[in-house]
Structures are given as structure tokens and as C-alpha cells.
Amino acid sequence: MDFSAYFDDSGSDSGGRDLVFAGLVNADDAWDQFGLAWSAALSEPPTxxxxxxxxxxxxxxxxAGWSRDARDQKLETLANVLHRSRPRWTFDISISRAEYERVVSPTTPRGLSTPYFAATFGATSMVARYLASEGISTPVRFVFDEQDGVSADIALFFxxxxxxxxxxxxxxxxxPIRYGNDMRDLALQAADMLAWHIRRQSESNDDTAITRRSEYIRSDTHIEARVPSYMLDRWGAVFAEALPILQTLKTKGEWQRFRSIAAQAKLDGFKPPHGDETEDVLAKIRAAWDEFRERNQR
Structure with missing residues (x-):
């Protein structure tokens, strides 16, 4: 049985400006059946x-031009499709964009100055660690929604x-993980629905319709996590102290030149050296993730 995980994001422009990555994991044959049912629901009038x-x-x-009642009915129809498809697992991980930009972005190069890298790695590792703990042995294909100008930077280091x-x-x-287009990968539309509802539920617990639908479209096994402030502080310190040269890559031109060189080096088989300051940085970041995971599982 082959599994695929589809993740999308939803971001807030208020408060801590949280970024939520949410995803669904299911067997590929189940995703095929979901696609047929989802397409049929999209085509039901009003289409x-x-x-x-x-x-x-x-x-x-x-x-555009729809009434709120008609919109809500369409969302209910699609939510029913997602609920009946019964994803094996659903996940979400959130991170404060405001805190990330305040603490981490100033010490990182241009290509890693957004929280998407942290959220992408966090979502992938969360799924992998959880499935490993459940004794799953089949590799999972990860598909994220395409992010203009970000996906290539993430792929460079992921x-x-x-x-x-x-x-x-x-x-x-x-x-490698891959990036899809939600016009083509229908499961990404389901991930978008899940991410939006989880974020809005956390912001407006008094909205009973959003809360009910948010709970309805999750699987029976839903795993959630949040990247805490202490972890962002540690990342910022690690980059500032261990790799100060990366802080010089702030302009678009500097980063593009670096990305071109790094991409070619990867094609030539280069991997970061071990036993020096690069390994120290990776060890510190890994330790931060391990501490976060342990705290989150308590």
C-alpha cells in the first residue's frame, strides 16, 4: 500500500500572523476515489x-456573486466528500510569522528568511516521526502546494x-518532496480547506459553524503541533553564532548567485562537510527539534 501526504498553508494577517500547515495522509487508491468524488461535488450546481x-x-x-447561504451549502457538500473519504491521518503545525521575522529572519540568508522552510520541514518530520512510532514501514510521498519564489529555496537545503x-x-x-498545483492535485484543495478551518478555529472559537466543520473534516487520528518561541530563539542564535557568512546573503542578487552555485554543487555530488561548524549547526537544530517533539508529546 502506497501513501501520499498533501499539505497546504493558511496564513493570518492579524495578531501573531500565524502560519498553519495542514495535511492529510491516505493510501493512493483512496486518493484516487477521493478525486472522483471531489470532482463530482465541484461540478454539482452551482458549479x-x-x-x-x-x-x-x-x-x-x-x-463571486454567491450568497453566503449558497457558499456555505457548497462547503458542506465538499466537507462531506472529505469526511467520507476518511483520510488515515491528518496533521497540522503552526508557527508565528511575526516571531519568526523578529527573531530568525534577521540572522538568516534571504532564501530562508520566511517561515515556510521551518514549517515544511516541521510538517514532514512530524508525519514521519509519528508514522514511525506507529510501526508504518511504507515510504510516504509528500506533496506541498507550490509557493512562488520559495519552493526552489526549500528544495536546495531540504x-x-x-x-x-x-x-x-x-x-x-x-x-524528493514535490510541489503541486491545486488546480491539478485535487487533494491539495482538501488540504487548503483543512488548513483554513484549523487556523480560523484557533482565531474564533465562538464561530460554531467553523468549529464544527473544522472538527468534521479531520481524521479520527489528528496530530497537531506548534513551533514554540524558545525554538525560534534558538534557531536565531544558531544562525547568528555559527554561520555569520550566511547573514551577508540578504539581497536578491546575492542569494540568486549563491543558489546557482549551491544547486550546481548538489548536481556534482557535493554534500555539506561533517565534523566542522556545519555539523555543529545541524546538531543544534536537530537538538532543538528533538526537545520540541518531546515537550509536545507530553
Missing amino acids: IGHLKMVEANGLRGQF DYMVENLDPVSRALIKM
Whole structure:
């Protein structure tokens, strides 16, 4: 049985400006059946070509001119499809963009100055560690929604971070992770629905409709986590103290030149050296993740 995990993000523009990554994991044959049912639900009158929760919430795009009641009924129809498809597991991990930009971004190079790298690695490692703890041995294919200007930066370093997971968890990640388009990968629309509802539920617990739908579309086994402030503080300190040269890569041109050189080096088989300051940085970041995981599981 082959498994695939689909993740999308939802971001807030208020308060801590939380970024939520949420995903669903299921067997590939179940995803095939889900796609047929989801397509049929999209085509039911009133028809939409795709689901984007930001459009549904703002009654624009595919939902332009709709009444709120009609919008809500369409969302209920799609939520029923997702609920009946019964994903094996659902996950979410959140991070404060405001805290990340205050603590981590000033000490990191341009390509890692957004929290998407941390959230992507956090989501992937969370799934892998959990499935490893459950005795799952089949590698999982990870598909994230495409992020303009970010996906290539994440891909540049992601496999180096994965190498620092424990061997059992690492073996469950089918590399490389890939990025999809939610117009083509229908499961990403479901991930968008899940991420939006989880974020909005955390912001407005008094909205009973959002809370009910948020709970309804999760699987029976839902795992959640939040990257805490102490971990962001540690990351900022690690980058500032151990790799000061990276802080010089702040302009777009500098980063693009570095990315080109690093990408070619990867093609040539280069891997970061071990036993020097690079290994020290990876060890510190790995220790921070381990401490976070242990605290979160208590």
C-alpha cells in the first residue's frame, strides 16, 4: 500500500500572523476515489472549477456573486466528500510569522528568511516521526502546494535537513518532496480547506459553524503541533553564532548567485562537510527539534 501526504498553508494577517500547515495522509487508491468524488461535488450546481478557501470566505473568484447561504451549502457538500473519504491521518503545525521575522529572519540568508522552510520541514518530520512510532514501514510521498519564489529555496537545503532525522523516520520520506498545483492535485484543495478551518478555529472559537466543520473534516487520528518561541530563539542564535557568512546573503542578487552555485554543487555530488561548524549547526537544530517533539508529546 502506497501513501501520499498533501499539505497546504493558511496564513493570518492579524495578531501573531500565524502560519498553519495542514495535511492529510491516505493510501493512493483512496486518493484516487477521493478525486472522483471531489470532482463530482465541484461540478454539482452551482458549479465551481476549484476550491480556494480565500475565495469562498471573501465571496470572490469562483464564489463571486454567491450568497453566503449558497457558499456555505457548497462547503458542506465538499466537507462531506472529505469526511467520507476518511483520510488515515491528518496533521497540522503552526508557527508565528511575526516571531519568526523578529527573531530568525534577521540572522538568516534571504532564501530562508520566511517561515515556510521551518514549517515544511516541521510538517514532514512530524508525519514521519509519528508514522514511525506507529510501526508504518511504507515510504510516504509528500506533496506541498507550490509557493512562488520559495519552493526552489526549500528544495536546495531540504534533503540535508532530512539526513539528520533518525534512520527509521528518514526512511518514511520518499525523496524528493514535490510541489503541486491545486488546480491539478485535487487533494491539495482538501488540504487548503483543512488548513483554513484549523487556523480560523484557533482565531474564533465562538464561530460554531467553523468549529464544527473544522472538527468534521479531520481524521479520527489528528496530530497537531506548534513551533514554540524558545525554538525560534534558538534557531536565531544558531544562525547568528555559527554561520555569520550566511547573514551577508540578504539581497536578491546575492542569494540568486549563491543558489546557482549551491544547486550546481548538489548536481556534482557535493554534500555539506561533517565534523566542522556545519555539523555543529545541524546538531543544534536537530537538538532543538528533538526537545520540541518531546515537550509536545507530553
